[in-house]
Amino acid sequence: MTEETHPLAQSLNQELDANGSALLRMLSEKGKKAYFPSRGILGQSAEAKDSAINATIGTAFEEDGSPLCLECLEDLVKIPSTAYLYTPSYGLPGLRETWREMIVCKNPSLAGKCFSMPVVTNALTHGLSVASYLFVDPGDRIILPDLFWDNYELLFEAAYGGTLTTFPMFDNGHFNVAGLDRLLQSPGERKLVVLNFPNNPTGYTATEDDAIAIRAALLKAAESGKRVVTILDDAYFGLVYEPEVSRESLFTDLADLHPNLLAVKLDGPTKEDYVWGFRVGFITFGAKGANAAQYKALEAKSAGIVRGSISNVSSIGQHLLQKAYRQTEYADQKKAKYEILRRRYTRIKEILAGHPEYSASFEPMPFNSGYFMCVKPKGADPEAVRKLLLAKHNTGVIVLSGLIRLAFSSVPLEKLDTLFSNLHNAIRELQKA
Ligand SMILES: Cc1ncc(COP(=O)(O)O)c(C=O)c1O
Structure with missing residues (x-):
């Protein structure tokens, strides 16, 4: 940490460092500086939200107090006019809650485990960018299989200065866990891993056996004292077609595996719910022993990064999804x-x-x-x-x-x-x- 670290970032960092937690030491230098500007315009607006005259926020309202919107747009999409307003940088609260419940529903082994609330991102690409901001320093090596979505080069290398360090994805028709293990065991106290199942481009998902072996390799690294940030790109979650393939995200195994391991789940409706152009996604954190305040600190840093890049995610997409998830059909x-x-x-x-x-x-x-x-x-x-x-x-x-x-x-x-x-x-x- 340097002198320029904002006091709000310092207080989030103290939270992450508390109780002997490894979380602060998993962050990049930029990640250590990230904070949510809770005392600026947003904080002042929140304090004034019940005032009779509220001249704080840069949205416009009709004379009767309803959101001001163009009728030609209202005719196109039938959504409440509140969907024309900004959503919080954290995302629409109801959608965040619903998505968290849906994660547990789709991954039943997560029930009762501790993990953060999802923070809404501008779909998964932006979620990966938020994760890179938090965890990737220039020169950091990012461990991943050699068959990966090509945008990772722009994200992890061009934008954040990391170096993709690959191992051959397959060994004898199965996920090459030995290759992952070798790179995890290489020198370095902080390890960044990216795993993407179902995978783009191969369409491969870790089988139940692969998943057990991946978990064991990550645990071995964490137990040996390495701090392991595992970024899970779950863009195609749920689209699995064979009985021996893991139905649940690796997040279920990793979210409470070891205090030295932080699982970062990127997911969203883009591919799962076939809404590629909506641009809604989520970033969610899980680490053994992390407490509620530490999850809040990671959420605040993520929301601060959202605030500082795109301010907040499309309200219309979030509102439509929130409604769709409640439909019986x-x-x-x-x-x-x-x-x-x-x-x-x-x-x-x-x-x-x-x-x-x-x-x-x-x-x-x-x-x-x-x-x-x-x-x-x-x-x-x-x-x-x-x-x-x-x-x-x-x-x-x-x-x-x-x-x-x-x-x-x-x-x-x-x-x-x-x-x-x-x-x-x-x-x-x-x-x-
Ligand atoms: C593996 C993977 N992750 C993330 C994304 C990006 O998803 P989004 O459109 O939600 O940004 C894609 C899109 O092709 C992908 O293949």
Whole structure:
């Protein structure tokens, strides 16, 4: 900590440092300086909220005191006019509570465990950015598998100066826990880990066995005295299609694993509830032994970072979601959409099993969940395959880390057979060229 640390940040830091907790020593230098400006405009507005004349806040009200909004917009979306106002930097209180309850409902083993309230972020990308602000110092190494969402480079490296340090994601068709373990055991007292299940790009989620081994590797590092911040990118949570795959987030295991381990969960409705453009997400913390005041301090720092970057998240998206989560049809409709993706997944498994000749042109990477699957082309350059697919087969795919990623989330069931035969034919053409 330096002299410039704001007194409010200092008091949050004292909280995080109390009771011999390792939490303060897990933060980046920027994270130590982060605070929520509870005594500025926001604090003064809060104090005045019941005044007969309230001239504190920069929103506008009609002569009758209702929020001032344009009728042409009101006609477009049927939401209460209060949804036109700002939400707190922490997010809409009711939505935060609902999302926390939903996390427990979707992860029953979390029941009774202690973890923070979620703070609303501008969807997961921004949540990852808030986490980087809190935990990544320039030069920090961030441990993760070698197959990752490419935006991590912009987030962790370009924006916060960290270095992505990877291990091969798969070993013999399973998550390479030994690779993770090796990097956790490397020198350094503070370890930052990013795990993303279901994974983009591979569509792989840790099986129950993988999850036990991952937990053991993280625990070993924490027990040896390392402070381990584990960032869980749960963007595709819930979209798992095989019985042996973990149904719950790793957060359930990690939130009360060891005082030296802080689990940071990034999740949200973007992919789960198919609202990519709403830009609503959540950041939630869990560490063994952390008390309510320490969770409040982490929430305050996160909300302060939200305040200092985007001020607060789209109110309209939060209000719509809050309403949707209370609708009785929500669960059934969500299940129906899940079934659409699961049927495509099952069809791909059938296609691969029904076409042994495809093994001459590509090898599918392990996949069991999510929006995507990847193949490794044989004897052909992935970029050349992509270009040929576009030019000759009217088919678009993505090339990432030497693999071809197929987003079955966006391909109708009836086109999947053609997608794979086009892929096979394009690779065969290039092999012969
Ligand atoms: C692994 C992963 N994390 C996060 C995100 C970003 O999600 P959001 O749109 O909520 O920012 C994506 C989007 O593609 C993703 O694939």
